[in-house]
Amino acid sequence: MSTERACPVCQGRHYTRFADERIDPARVGALTYASRKPPEFMCLRLVRCHGCDLVYAPTPPSEEFLHAAYGEAAFDSGPEAMAAARTYAAALRAHLPALAARHGAVDVGAGSGPLLPFFQEQGFHPAIGIEPSRAAIEAAPPAVRPLLREGMFCRALLEGESVSLITSFMTLEHLPDPGQFVGTAHGLLEPGGAIALVVHDWRAPLNRLLGRRSPIIDVEHLQLFSPRALRTLLERSGFERIALQPIRNAYPLRYWLRLTPLPAGAKGVLLRLLERLGLADRQLAMNVGNLLAVGFKPR
Numbered sequence: 001m002s003t004e005r006a007c008p009v010c011q012g013r014h015y016t017r018f019a020d021e022r023i024d025p026a027r028v029g030a031l032t033y034a035s036r037k038p039p040e041f042m043c044l045r046l047v048r049c050h051g052c053d054l055v056y057a058p059t060p061p062s063e064e065f066l067h068a069a070y071g072e073a074a075f076d077s078g079p080e081a082m083a084a085a086r087t088y089a090a091a092l093r094a095h096l097p098a099l100a101a102r103h104g105a106v107d108v109g110a111g112s113g114p115l116l117p118f119f120q121e122q123g124f125h126p127a128i129g130i131e132p133s134r135a136a137i138e139a140a141p142p143a144v145r146p147l148l149r150e151g152m153f154c155r156a157l158l159e160g161e162s163v164s165l166i167t168s169f170m171t172l173e174h175l176p177d178p179g180q181f182v183g184t185a186h187g188l189l190e191p192g193g194a195i196a197l198v199v200h201d202w203r204a205p206l207n208r209l210l211g212r213r214s215p216i217i218d219v220e221h222l223q224l225f226s227p228r229a230l231r232t233l234l235e236r237s238g239f240e241r242i243a244l245q246p247i248r249n250a251y252p253l254r255y256w257l258r259l260t261p262l263p264a265g266a267k268g269v270l271l272r273l274l275e276r277l278g279l280a281d282r283q284l285a286m287n288v289g290n291l292l293a294v295g296f297k298p299r
């Protein structure tokens with residue numbers, strides 16, 4: 001009998017039920033642990049913390065299992081990853097002038113590194129991506145691949161670097177201990193440096209509307225944040241001047257279609273229609289309940 005973990009943000013143990021476990025072992029395939037894939041409607045048992053508003057799985061799979069699953073996950077991205085990186089770069093830009101310096105910038109869960117050229121354009125040196133999936137690193141363009149370091153985020157991977165900015169987009173939900181992650185980031189940053197996180201907001205109207213059919217209700221999510229939970233996470237690690245804002249994701253219509261909870265047959269028909277109309281690659285920006293948080297380490 002495994003014991004339940006405390007809330008990974010505030011260590012509280014008082015919660016209410018949020019969703020029951022739904023796992024179909026036959027469908028736990030390689031794609032389950034790759035980012036941006038069709039929603040599968042599988043999830044772990046989830047509860048909502050009374051202390052900080054985090055939704056989390058009290059009995060997540062073992063870290064060994066998760067590490068192996070991410071290291072070997074099939075890589076299923078490309079144009080969507082580029083579109084997401086453009087969205088995050090645009091949202092981040094306004095916060096950069098408040099940084100004390102532009103030494104190293106580190107993107108954690110960097111995939112094939114679409115954000116790293118943006119760091120270089122903005123004058124950060126060095127630009128570093130940390131990514132556990134070798135398939136993602138091997139898919140990186142030749143100019144970006146040397147900037148990627150294979151592994152899970154830890155101090156040892158960044159030994160000797162001066163770090164002004166640490167970003168992590170859509171990875172916090174997957175980590176066994178997001179508090180440890182943010183604490184490690186705080187320790188690595190130089191004074192006046194910043195962390196920038198993008199997460200799914202479970203309280204966003206679209207996610208509340210879709211309920212259990214929302215793509216955020218997914219077996220790979222060990223926790224789901226709300227604005228209050230995300231702010232609590234950053235405050236408890238010592239970040240200040242914390243700013244939260246919803247962000248609009250711009251993606252081609254064909255990608256939005258893939259995310260919808262429609263049956264596969266209907267998606268195929270609609271996709272062919274969009275292609276015939278020449279609209280499948282039209283960009284559409286929508287607020288789909290993603291939240292950006294930026295917090296600064298005291299100078």
Ligand SMILES: [Zn+2]
Pocket residue numbers: 007008009010011012049050051052053054
């Ligand atoms: Zn909590």
